[in-house]
Amino acid sequence: MEPSGPRHCGPLFFGRLLRRAESLSERSMTNSPLSVVLVSGGLDSMVSAALAREAGHRLLALSIDYNQRHQVELEAAKRIAALLGAERHVILPLDLSAFGGSALTDMSIDVPKDGVGNEIPVTYVPARNTIFLSLALGWAEAAGARDLWIGVNALDYSGYPDCRPDFIAGFEALAELATRAGSDGARFRIHAPLQHMTKADIAREADRLGLDAGMSWTCYDPVGDLHCGRCDSCRLRARGFVEAGLPDPTRYAETPDTGR
Numbered sequence: 278m279e280p281s282g283p284r285h286c287g288p289l290f291f292g293r294l295l296r297r298a299e300s301l302s303e304r305s306m307t308n309s310p311l312s313v314v315l316v317s318g319g320l321d322s323m324v325s326a327a328l329a330r331e332a333g334h335r336l337l338a339l340s341i342d343y344n345q346r347h348q349v350e351l352e353a354a355k356r357i358a359a360l361l362g363a364e365r366h367v368i369l370p371l372d373l374s375a376f377g378g379s380a381l382t383d384m385s386i387d388v389p390k391d392g393v394g395n396e397i398p399v400t401y402v403p404a405r406n407t408i409f410l411s412l413a414l415g416w417a418e419a420a421g422a423r424d425l426w427i428g429v430n431a432l433d434y435s436g437y438p439d440c441r442p443d444f445i446a447g448f449e450a451l452a453e454l455a456t457r458a459g460s461d462g463a464r465f466r467i468h469a470p471l472q473h474m475t476k477a478d479i480a481r482e483a484d485r486l487g488l489d490a491g492m493s494w495t496c497y498d499p500v501g502d503l504h505c506g507r508c509d510s511c512r513l514r515a516r517g518f519v520e521a522g523l524p525d526p527t528r529y530a531e532t533p534d535t536g537r
Contacts, residue, residue, distance in 0.1 A: 309333050309334060309335050310333070310334050310335070310422075310423070310424055311334065311335045311337065311420060311421065311422040311424070312329050312334040312335065312336060312337065312417075312422055312424040312425065312426055312468075313337045313338075313339055313413045313414075313416050313417045313420070313422050313424070313425050313426070314326040314329050314336050314337070314338050314339070314363070314425075314426040314427075315339055315340075315409055315410070315413055315425070315426065315427045315428070316338045316339065316340050316354045316357055316358055316363075316366070317340060317341075317350055317354060317428070318340065318349075318350030318351060318352070318353030318354035318357065318493060318494045319350060319353075319428070319493055319494060319495050319510075320479060320480075320483060320490055320493040320495060320514065321428035321429070321430055321471055321479060322354075322357075322427070322428035323357045323428070323483070323488060323490075323492070323493045324428060324470075324471060324479055324482050324483050324486065324488065325426050325427060325428035325468070325469075325470055325471055326338065326357065326358075326361050326363075326426060326428075327361060327483075327486045327488055328426070328468075328470045328482075328486075329424075329426045329468065330361050330362065331486065334424060334426075335364055336358075336361055336362065336363040336364060337363065337364060337365050337367075337416060337417075337420060337422065338354070338357075338358035338361070338363035338365070338366040338367070339366075339367050339369065339409075339412065339413050339416060340354040340355075340358075340366070340367070340368045340369070341368075341369050341371055341408075341409055341412065342368050342369065342370045342371065343371050343372065343373040343374070343382065343402070343405075344372045344373060344374040344382060345373075345381050345382060346380070346381050346382070346384065346388070346497060346498065347381070347494065347496060347497050347498070347499055349494055349499050349502070350494040351368055352494075353492060353493050353494035354366075354368070355368075356492050357492060357493065360492065367416070369412060371408070371412075373402060373405075373408075376403065378402070378403045379399065379400060379401060379402040379403065380398075380399040380400050380497070381400055381402050381497060382402060386399055387399075388400060388497050388498040388505075388508050389508065389509060390498075390505070390507040390508060392509075392512065392534065392536070393509045393512055393513065395436070396436065397436045397437065397438065398436070398509060400497055400508070400509065400510075401436075401437050404439065405437075405439060406427065406429060406437075406439035406440065406444070407439055407444075407448070409427070410425065410427060410448050410467065413425045413427075414452050414455070414456065414465065417465065418456050418457070418458050423458075423463055423464065423465050423466060424465075424466050424468060425452075425465065425466070425467050425468065426468040426469075426470070427445075427467065427468070427469055428469075428470075428471050429445065429469050429471065429472060430471045430472065430474060430476070430479065431472055431473065432473060432474065432475050432476075442469075442472055442473075445467050445469045445472065448467055449465060449466065449467040452465035452467070453465060475517070475520070476513050476514065476516060476517025476520070477516075477517045477518075477519075477520035477521040478521075479517060480517045480518050480520075480521040480523050481521045481523065484521070484523055489526065490518075490525075490526050490527070491526030491527065491528075495510045495511060495514045495527070496508060496510055496511050497509070497510050497511075500530035501530075502528075503528050503529060503530040504527050504528060504529045504530065505529070505530050505531065506529035506530050506531035506532060506533045507531055507533065507534075511527075511529065511533050512533045512534060512535065514527060514533075515527065515529070515533035515535050516533070516535040516536075519535045
């Protein structure tokens with residue numbers, strides 16, 4: 278795992294933050310919208326949260342410790358939340374291994390290493406994004422926030438049903454029905470800014486924002502402090518950098534096959 282430190286603080290990103298801070302100097306940041314951002318530690322959630330910050334939102338960062346196989350991602354989440362200036366970062370324990378049903382929560386199920394297929398893989402965690410957004414919604418209502426940000430992507434992904442646009446639209450409608458704030462006329466908005474981006478697009482967006490993609494963690498089956506290079510998540514990540522024409526800062530145990 279790469280240590281946190283000043284070398285991870287992208288100068289372009291902090292330049293943007295400085296310019297935004299200057300533009301906001303005549304009005305209090307307390308007047309800026311407050312958002313709950315889901316920060317898993319992965320590149321997608323990093324870029325999504327950075328876009329929220331770039332848009333002038335104050336951040337409450339939420340990460341879920343669901344007893345996932347790749348616990349190392351939570352250390353990445355801490356680095357990212359600190360980098361983006363989150364006002365609070367909550368790592369909420371919720372042991373989904375009690376339910377099982379996924380290679381990410383059941384150590385007896387192997388993480389697939391044969392390439393990205395067309396079927397939903399065993400790394401799918403049942404209803405994970407529904408659960409995570411529900412928790413984010415609860416915090417948002419309690420904190421008076423009306424914006425939630427999630428880094429789901431419906432193009433270059435492993436086929437998870439809870440990454441699709443109709444799921445995001447459905448949850449946004451549900452948020453108004455399920456909350457007191459919604460009953461009182463408040464409108465919650467679920468932001469999924471990466472929804473229609475490819476992994477190459479996301480890599481380019483991280484570069485545009487001046488983010489150090491090496492701070493993030495993607496691999497589902499770590500080899501010590503290295504990405505395995507063979508799981509779906511590693512292959513998709515690596516292919517994104519190749520297609521974007523950008524250097525990949527990720528440290529892999531094996532060089533990923535960037536085909537399917």
